[in-house]
Amino acid sequence: MSAFQELFGVEPEATASAPGRVNLLGEHTDYQGGFVLPTAIPQRITVSLSRNGTQEHVLHSASTDTTLRVLLGEKGKGFAPYVTGSLQLSGVQEGLNVLIEGKVPSGGLSSSAALEVATLRALRDLFNLDLDDVELALRGVQVEHRFVGVKCGVMDQMASSLANTNTMLLIDTRSLERRSVPFPAGAEVLVIDSGVPRRLAESGYNERRAQVEEAARILGVKELRDVQDSGVVEKLGSPLKERARHVVSENARVQQGLQADAAQFGQLMNASHASLRDDYQVSHPQVDELVNLLQAHPQVFGARMTGAGFGGAVVALVREGRAGQVARDVLAQYPRGKQLVPEAAT
Template sequence: MTTFEDAFGHAAEASASAPGRVNLLGEHTDYQGGFVLPTAIAQRATVSLRRNGTATHRLYSANLDQRLEVPVGETGTGFAPYLTGCLELSGVRDGLDVFVRSEVPSGGLSSSAALEVATLRALRELYGLDLSDVDLALRGVQVEHEYVGVMCGVMDQMASSLADTGTMLLLDTRTLERRALPFPAGAQVVVIDSGVPRRLAESGYNERRAQVEEAARLLGVQLLRDVSDVSRTEELPDLLARRARHVITENARVQAAIGADAATFGQLMNASHASLQGDYAVSHPEVDRLVALLQAQPDTYGARMTGAGFGGAVVALVRAGQVAAVTGPALAEYGPQAAVVVP
C-alpha cells in the first residue's frame, strides 16, 4: 500500500479524515431550503498534507494511483479541483504535497464531500485556521459551486462534517438547525452500490436545480420549502409541476419520518423512490430494478435510491439481524455488479 512517504519522500505535517454519508430521506430538497435526514457511514476519505517549498501543488490519489502537479493559484483537472478549490478558498499560497486515500465508493455516498471536508480539516490543522465544522461544510459547498461546477445544496458537506454513524442527522438546510435522531427501533440500514456509475457534473443535476428554481419563481416564493400545499403545483407547466411536486412531498416525508416506526419509515422511503423515479426523473432502470428486488423481500421495510441519482447507491431499511436474508436473494437476482457497502 502506497504511503505519503512513498509518494513524496518525506512525512506529512497534517492529516485528517471525514466520512461519506447515506441519505435516508430528503433527496433533492437541500437546494430548496428543505429538510434532510442523512447519517454518516463508516467509510472515510483521508487527506495528508505537507508544505513542499515550491510554487506547485503535488497531488497524489492512492485510489487512482495518479499524480498531478498544479501551480499554486490554478485549479487543475481530474480530481484536482476538489483539492485545489479547498486550498484556494483557504488562502493557501504555499506549494503543498497532498496525499488522498478514500474508502468511500463513488456514486450517491458523498465521496466528493468527504474529500473536501477531509482536505479542509487537514488545512485547519496545518495552518491553525479558525473554522468551525459548519464553516468547513459551507466552504466545501463553495468548492463544488466555484471549482467543480456542481450547484449542490448543503446536505452532503454538512453530513460529512457533522453526522455520526449512530444517529440520523435531521437538518433544516435553510437555517442549518439540526438535531440527532435515533434510527427506527428494530431496524437497520443497508447500503448497496448498484454498480451503475454516475457523474453529477455531467448529469442532469444542475438542470433539475434550475427547473425547481424556476418553479419557485413562478409560484412567487423564494424557495419551494415555503410551499406546503402540493395542489399549488397545478399552477405550473407540467414538467415544472412534477419537479416541484417531488420537492414539496419529499419535505413532507422527512417531517412525517420524525419519530416514525420502522414500517412507516419504510413506506416513506418507498414513496420517496417513486417520486424520484417519476416526478424528478433522476433514477436509472438498473437502480429501479435493484430497489424493487429489495422492496420485495419480506424483511425489508423500505428501499430507495440515495444521492443525486443517475446511477449510484441504494439504501434500504430492513429488520434488524436480517441483512443477509434481504441482500442475499436480491443481489443473487440482480447480479454481481452490486456490492453491499453498509453494514
Template sequence: MSFREVFGREPEVTASAPGRVNLLGEHTDYQGGFVLPTAIPQRATVSVGRSGGGEHRLHSANLHRTLTVPLGERGSDFARYVIGCIELLGVTDALDVYIDSDVPSGGLSSSAALEVGTLRALRELYGLGQDDVELALIGQRVEHEYVGVKSGIMDQMASSLADTEHMLFLDTRSLERRVYPFPAGAEVLVIDSGVPRTLAGSGYNERRAQVEEAARLLGVPELRDVTDVAAVEALQDDLLRRRARHVVLENARVLEALHADAGRFGELMNASHASLKDDYEVSHPKVDELVALLQADPRVYGARMTGAGFGGALVALVPQEEAVDIADGVLARYSGQGRRVVP
C-alpha cells in the same frame, strides 16, 4: 503506496471525513428543504505536507495517479476539489497531498468527504479557526466555484457533522439540526449499484434550474415555502409541476419520518423512490431493478435510491441482524455488474 513512498517524507498532518447516505430528503437541499442523512463508516483520509516548491503535488491512492498543479492553477479531475479547498482557505504554500478514500463514488458523497477531509487537514496544519459548519459551507463553495455543480449543503454538512449512530435532521435553510435515533429494531443497508454517474455531466444542474423556475412561478423564494401540494398542481407546465411536486412532498416525508416507526419509515422511503423515478426522473433502470428486488422482500421496510441519482447507490431500511442475508439474496438476483454492499 504511502505518503512517504510518493513524496519521500512523512506528512505533517492527517485528517479524515466520512461519506454519507441520505435516508430521506432528496433534491430538497437546494430549495431550503429538510434532509435526513447519516454518516457511513467509509472515510476519505487526507495527508498534507508543505513542499516549498512552486506547485502542488496531489496523489490519489485509489486512482493510482499523481497530479501536478502549478500554484495559481486549478488543475483537473480530483485536483479541482483539493485546489478549491486550498484556495478558499487562503493557503498560498505549495503542498503535497495524499488521498486515500474507501467511500464509493456515486450517491454516498465521496466528493464531500474529500472536501471536508482536506479542509480538516488544512485547518489543523495552519491552526485555522473555522468550525465544522464553516468548513461545510466552504466545501459547498468548492462544488459551485471549482467543480461546476450547484449542489445544496446537505452532503458537506453530513460529512462534517453526522455520525454513524444517528440520523441527522437538517433544515438546510437555517442550518438548524438535531439528531434522532434510527427507528427501533431497524438498521440501514446500503448497496452500490455499480452504475457510475457524474453530477456535472448529468441533469443535476438542469433539475435545480427547473425547481427554481417553479418557485418563481409560484411566487415563493423556495419550494420549501410551499406546504400545500395543491398549490403545485396549479402550474401549467407539466414538467415543472412534477419537479415541484417531488420537492414539496419530499419535505413532508422527512418531517413525518422523524417520529415514524420502521414500517411507516419504510413506506415513506418507497414513496420517495417512486417520486424520484417518476416526477423528478433522476433514477436509473438498474437502480430501479435493485430497489424493486429489495421492496419485494417482505422483511424489507422500504428502499430507495440515494444521492443525486443517474446511477450510484441505494439505501434500504431492514430489520437488525438481517441486512447481510437480505443483501446476499437481492444481489444474487440482480443483473448489474460491479455492485456491492457498503458495510
C-alpha cells in the same frame, strides 16, 4: 515508513479524515431550503498534507495510484478540483504535497464531500484556520459551485462534517439547525451500489435545480420549502409541476419520518423513490430494478435510490440483523450490484 514518507520523503504535517454519507429521506430538497435525514457511513477518506517549498501542488490518490501536479492558482483535472478548490478558498499560497487514502464509493454516497471535508480539516490543522464544522462544510459547498461546476445544496458537506454512523442527522438546510434522530427501532441500513456510474456535472442535476428555482419564482416564494398548500404546484405546467411536487412532498416525508416506526419509515422511503423516479426523473432503469428487488424482500421495510441520481447507490431499511442475508438474496438476482455497507449503520 509511512506511505506519505515513501511518496514525498517527509512525514505529513497534518492528517484528517471524513466519512461518506447516505441519505435516508430528503433527496433534492437541500437547494430549496428543505429538510434532510442523512447518516454517515463507515467508509472514510483520509487526507495528509505537507508543505513542499515549490509553486505547485503534488496530489496523489492511493486508491487509483494516480499523481497529479497542479500549479498554484490552477484547478487541475480529474479529482484535483476538489482539493485545489479547497486550497484556494482557504488562502493557501504555497505548494503542498497531498496524499488521499481510503475510499468512499462513488455514486450517491458523497465521496466528493468527504474529500473536501477531509482536505479542509487537514488545512484547518496545518494553518490553524478559524473554521468551525459548519463553516467548513459551507466552504466545501463553494468548492463544488466554483471549481467543480455542480450547484449542489448543503446536505453532503454538512453530513460529512457533522454526522455519525449511530444516528440520522436532521438538517434544516435553510437555517442549518440540526439534531440527531434515532433510527427506527428494530432496523438497520443496507447500501448497495447499482453498478451504474454517474457524473453530476454532466447529468441533469443542474437542470433540475434551475427548474425548481423557476417553479419557486412562478409561485412567488423564496424556495419551495415555503409552499404550504401542496395543491398550488398543480397549477404549474410540466415539467415544473412534477419537479415542484417532488420537492414539496419530499419535505413532508422527512417530517413524517421523524415519528415513524420502521414499517412506516420504509413506506416513506418507497414513496420517495417513486417520486424521484416519476416526478423528478432522476432514477435509472437498473436502479429501479435493484430497488424493486429490495422492496419485494420480506426482510426489507423500504428502499430507494440515494444521492443525486442518474445511477449510483440505493439504500434500504431492513430488519435488524438481516442486512447480510438481504444483500446476498438480492445480489443473487442482481449480480452487477455491490454491497457497500456490510454492517448495521445503527
